[in-house]
Amino acid sequence: MLHQSSVGGLALEFEKILPRDRVFADPLRRLAYGTDASFYRLTPQVVVVAEEEADILAILATCRRLKAPVTFRAAGTSLSGQAVTDSVLAVLGEGFATFAYDAATQVARLGPSLVGGEANRRLAPLGRKIGPDPASIATAKIGGIAANNSSGMCCGVGQNSYHTLAGLRLVLADGVALDTGDPVSVAAFRRSHAGLLEGLAALSAEVKADDVTAARIKEKFRLKNTTGYAINALVDFDDPIDILAHLMIGSEGTLGFLSRVDYRTVPEYKDKASALVVFADLASACRAVSALKSAPVEAVELLDRASLESVKHKKGMPVDVDSLGPQAAALLIESRAADADTLRAQLATIAATIDLSTTLNGVNFTSDPVESGRLWDIRKGTFPAVGGKRPPGTTVIIEDVAFPVARLADATADLQALLHAHGYREAIIFGHALEGNLHFVFAQGFESETEIARYAAFMEAVAELVVGKYDGSLKAEHGTGRNMAPFVEREWGAVATAAMRRIKALLDPENLLNPGVLLNDDSKIHLKNLKPMPATSPLVDSCIECGFCEPQCPSKGLTLSPRQRITAAREMRRLRCDDPDAPQLAEMQKAYDYAGDATCAGCSLCSTVCPLEIDTGTFIRTLRAGRRGGVAHSVAGALAGHFALTLKATRAGLAAGDLATRVLGGAAVQKASAAAHRALGLPRLSPAMPRAEWPGSAPAPDTAGLAPVLFFPSCASRAMGPAPGDDSPPLQQVAAQVFARAGYRLVLPDGLDELCCGQPFASKGFPDIAKAKAEELANSLSSEGAAIPLVFDTSPCATRMQAFAGPRFRPVDLVQFLRDEIAPKLALKPLPETIAVHVTCSLRKAGLASALIDVASACADKVIAPPGVTCCGFAGDKGFSQPELNDHALRHLNESLPDDCREGYSSSRTCEIGLAAHSGRRYRSILHLVDAASSPR
Structure with missing residues (x-):
């Protein structure tokens, strides 16, 4: 274990070969980035992010020079301690999320940081999929799936990574790369690594000549088996190149780095x-x-x-x-x-x-x-x-x-x-x-110690039962890791285990690649470095840090993911209880204020994929509430108590921004705003900043005799009009037109400008003020129209008010109302266009994602919902206060949309601002699309 001073020195060494923003040595991120789904805790001395193979080569060269072990990390969903380290942790970035498909051979060539579920999504239109199907496939990445030889519910043995491997590209500990699908690379490797290949060939010959060992290997691998190395490669293949490639499968990062894995796909x-x-x-x-x-x-x-x-x-x-x-x-x-x-x-x-x-x-x-x-x-x-x-x-x-x-x-x-x-x-x-x-x-x-002893005794008994009585596999598909490393020889015997040790020595003679994993001389290693799980909050105590939440989080890769927020909160809680004077505690807390709190969108999409439905967004909001008091609370109360004035001030600010843009030009205003944000922390104006939406008397359609619908426009859509250059009519006017065509008369609540669902205050950490505003709105809506439909124009507001409805009223999301009540009563003629839609977090959580797609599909020839975009990260006003969150969340938006897609639609005005700015396209409410495509039936 290195001292803190050595940690800084190690980081400086990696900053010589990587950008500084991809080298982490502070206590918070070393802890947070170092956690995985296992019950082991090792904190890396430095975390580095690799985006391409050149980074891996440089990292390995530095590790060899410094004699510093390195562990490669993909998604960190491993369950047996194979993805944690107290040395160098190399996390794979998005640069490794590559995908290519050869239709002639039906082979998919996949980068190690591509999520398995994403690979299958891209293969699905071709009627294909990859063979491995672990339960974690929506989170687990190809590098981990192959390195652990993961299988799953439908995969069996025949369709796992080992048996569907078509080839791979690997980097050995000495920094030499081999692409088994490239004859030139293979020929060069045969020359440069003749000794290694001869060693593998000799070992293979020895095993094949030993009838007892060879037969045992064949028999053992008829079952699912990930205990130890894939030594079936020694009996299945003759060419040492093939042996080497298949030994990499299930090797858990201890033999080399997988730059690419080529799978023979299977039918879907x-x-x-x-x-x-x-x-x-x-x-x-x-x-x-x-x-x-x-x-x-x-x-x-x-x-x-x-x-x-x-x-x-x-x-x-x-x-x-x-x-x-x-x-x-x-x-x-x-x-x-x-x-x-x-x-x-x-x-x-x-x-x-x-x-x-x-x-x-x-x-x-x-x-x-x-x-x-x-x-x-x-x-x-x-x-x-x-x-x-x-x-x-x-x-x-x-x-x-x-x-x-x-x-x-x-x-x-x-x-x-x-x-x-x-x-x-x-x-x-x-x-x-x-x-x-x-x-x-x-x-x-x-x-x-009593609990640890109980676990130790149980594991001994399991080993005896599985191996001693049934000669089964101690690890079928989760990988050996640290948890079963002491039992490898128990399962395989001395001869086969000795062969595994020779493989490790041939490929990693300096023992730099993930040492202690898969093979370990310490018979008690599975009982050491156990992860503490202190009670922190009932909202997150059930979290096992599996990481299933991470693909949904807009801040993952920018600061922290939900899993990492919980991990860090637990450790700070432990330190406050056990070592309150620990020097790293204050440093961690300060860093957490930004990485854990300020850049959390609070969207709660993490809960939609969490097996335990843990809502980290709500947890973070409770932390905010615990720190909000005094002046901040008084200001928030004043804004809520005089909400009409708050809206007027918002409109005035938007009008001033619009005037500045028209006088000085958009580029100058954006530049000045960005500089003020960096220097003073002022909100950064968006390139798609809306104009002010002033209350007016827009022409109303003839609604005599039509059924009334109570319509609640959000405070955002009441204050924020179209962007400069967009001549779209006000949203309320469009709503009135569309509803009238379908036989409905729009009714607005009395005292509208004083009303708010409280969402802005809830997200800022003022739950009492937010609740008071929601109850005020609920009382107003109950008296206004308890017997008529109540439609919210913005999805977050509709979702929030569900909790305050009760028998008094039933809030309906605009998207749901359009699909179920409006569309069936209109004549819809799809526009000959390709359009984009953004499914808001609220729609996803409410199970209404398909409703938005259905409405859009009825109104346009082609509808695209960019698969790489979950929460847009605008998060109310964070698109202004923490614009880097919005930037990060939508970094792949533009590349996901074809050139012929010029319009986008959603159901949240603030989301639309960020979407427009990052796509270069106009984003508006889905109401505008229905208006353009509809006529009275």
């Missing part, structure tokens, strides 16, 4: 069906698994009785779980086919394979995507059920093992008994039964 069938079949006992379920091995099934997931209990209230559960016996179990079965007729035939075969007399609910497949999705939600809900109920201060441990399928029933029963014997009575068992792969989940604390 659209026709699929699922069934959750419940059995009276575990033995019957496991016998069905054995029978299904030869059936046309894509996945067979086992859930034990405890798993079923944990999700018994989930919608779609086909049986009454409370009525089941203690030995009940279920299989979630999925079948896929190239067409519907083939699928029907497959389902008949599957049904005939299962002994119906052993089931409690028959075999009833559904091909309805919604119903099938519910069944899979039941399966996916098992892990959160344990995680959400664990005691504060504990973590959730997910282990995975594999048994021979023929012995699965006995093995599962033994595993259940083992968990109970060691006091893990809340544990559940589920898994990919078709491969004999079981996951068991339990809560574990590490705050006392």
Whole structure:
């Protein structure tokens, strides 16, 4: 471990080869960037971000010179401690998120920082996907998927990274690159590394000549197995280039760096069906698994009785779980086919394979995507059920093992008994039964020696059960990591383990690449460097730092992600309790004020993908509220109490900005504003800054006799009109026109300019003031129109007011009202245009993303929702106060839109400002699109 002074010196060495903004040595970011999904904690001495292979070569050269070990990190979803280090952590940047596809060979060439789910999204229109399908595929990146040989629910053994590898590009510890798909590169490598290749060839020959070892390797890899290195390469291949390439799969960054992974893609069938079949006992379920091995099934997931209990209230559960016996179990079965007729035939075969007399609910497949999705939600809900109920201060441990399928029933029963014997009575068992792969989940604390000893004894017992009794795999798909490194020889024996050590010595003789992972001489390493999980806030205490939230976060890569915010908050809480005078505490807190708080959009999209629905945005807002008081609170109260004046002042400011732009020119104003923002922290004006929207008497359509609709325009749309150069009519006027065409009369609340839903105050950390404004609005709306539809023009306002509605009124989002009530009553003629839409965070959280797409698709020939854009990062006024957040969140927007796309639409005026500025296109309310495409029916 280096001292703090050495940490700074190490950072200076990397600043010589990388931009300073990609080298992190401060306590906050070393901690935050160093966390992963495992239950281990090692804090790197320096974090460096690599964007291209040249960076990797420079990093490796520096590490060799300084004798500093290095660990490569992709998404950090690893569960076994293989992505943490107390030395140099090299995090892969977006430059490595490359994608290419060769239609002739059906090979996808993927960069290591490309998310697996994104690779599949791009392959889907071609009817293809990558073979590995880990549960973390929406977050996990190709580098980690390959480096851990991850598999998943439908992947099995035959479609994992090892078996679908078409080639790769790698960089060895000595800084030499090899592209196995490039004959020139291969030829050069054969010359430069003849000794290495000869060593691999000799080892392969020795293993093949040892009939016992060779046979054991072949037998072991018929199961899912990620314990140790992929030494099946030694018996599967003769050419040492092929051996080397396949040894890299599952090597967990200990043998080299993967610059690119080439996958032979597999079919992605659209026709699929699922069934959750419940059995009276575990033995019957496991016998069905054995029978299904030869059936046309894509996945067979086992859930034990405890798993079923944990999700018994989930919608779609086909049986009454409370009525089941203690030995009940279920299989979630999925079948896929190239067409519907083939699928029907497959389902008949599957049904005939299962002994119906052993089931409690028959075999009833559904091909309805919604119903099938519910069944899979039941399966996916098992892990959160344990995680959400664990005691504060504990973590959730997910282990995975594999048994021979023929012995699965006995093995599962033994595993259940083992968990109970060691006091893990809340544990559940589920898994990919078709491969004999079981996951068991339990809560574990590490705050006392007693708890650590309990865990140590349990792991010893697991090793004896899996290896000693069943000769199974101690790690089936989660990688060896630190957690199972001490048990590699237990599973493989001395000869095979010695071969693994020779491989490591050949490829990394200085032991610089992720040392201590996969192979480790310390028999207690799995009990060291355990991650503290102190209770911090009920809002986030259930977080296990899995990282599933990160792809949704607009600030990830700029400052911190939700996982990193929670990690840092926990550590600062620990320091305040255990070492309040720690010098790094004040430094961390100061850095957190910006990285953790100021640049958090508070959009809460993290909760939509979190298995436990943790809302880090709400957590950050509570931290803001804890610091807001005194003068700030008084000012906020005054603004809220005189809201009409606040709106007038906002309009006056916008008018002044518009005047300055017309007099001085937009470029000059932008330059001056940017300089003032940098020097004084003043708000930075947007290039798409709107003009003031003054209340006026716009011509109203004839609405006599039409049904009334109470319409609430947000304070943003009341104050902010179109951008300069945009001659669009005021939004209220457009709403009145569109509603009248559909047979509705627009009614505005009385005293409109004093009303606000409170969202601006809530996001700033004034929850009491925000609540008071929301209740004021609720009272006004209740008295105005309790019996008529109430439509909010802005999605965030509609979402917020849902919590204050009750029986008094039902707030409806404009997008939902347009789809369900307005569009069916209009004649819509799609415009011959390509348009963009932005689904706001509120629409996503409300489940209305498809509603916006539906409305837009009815009004334009082609609709694009840029896949790389989640929250726009404007976040109320952060587009002005922290414009770097908006810049970062929309950095890929422009490149995602084709040249013929000139218009964009959304349902939040502030979001539209940022979208317009970063795309160079006009963004307006979706109402404008409906207006342009509609006529009375």
